[in-house]
Amino acid sequence: MAALTKDRDTAERRNRDFSIPAAASKTFYAGALMCVSATGYGTPGATATTLKALGRVKxxxxxxxxxxxxxxxxxxxxxxxxxxxxxxxxxxxxIGSPAYIVDDQTVAKTNGSNTRSAAGIIRDVDDLGVWVEF
Incomplete structure (x- = not known):
């Protein structure tokens, strides 16, 4: 594609709300850690090496x-x-390091001897849990 020679109406999508087709036979609870599987379907967080974390189920x-x-x-x-x-x-x-997925609500410090996928970046830790950025 060539460089622009006039104004372009570039589409915008806010970087917060998304949806993804769900993997078969899964239950996604509101507030759960949301992932995409190796086949491209949404799946709840779980211990696996093939998941990519997306965010939080609405x-x-x-x-x-x-x-x-x-x-x-x-x-x-x-x-x-x-x-x-x-x-x-x-x-x-x-803080500043990756968190790793244990299940759909829990994150861990390590990849569990290469059994866990990364969840996101640890931004804070308090008495109630770990703040993870997606």
Whole structure:
């Protein structure tokens, strides 16, 4: 494509609200960690190496037994999730590092010996959990 020679009406999409076709037979709870699978369908957060974190599920959806029959709305932003435990507990010293997906509501300090996908960047830690940026 050649460089512009006149004004262009460039489409805009706000970087917050999105939706994605859901993987088959999944339950997405509002507030859950939202991911996309290796096949391109939305799936709740889980321990797996093939997921890419997207954000937070906006409202509950139960998908039927066929991929892509319903869509799941999700939000990008900065959200608080539950902190892992023991040696995977995230502390203030981890701010700025990646958090890793344990399940649809929990993040951990490590990739669990290469068994977990990255969730996002740790931006804060408080008594109630870990603030992760998507």
């Amino acid at each position: 409202r509950q959806v139960v998908s039927p037994a066929v991929d892509g029959q319903v869509t799941v709305e999700y939000e990008r932003g900065l959200f608080r999730f539950a902190n892992s435990t023991s040696t995977d507990l995230i502390t203030r010293a981890d």
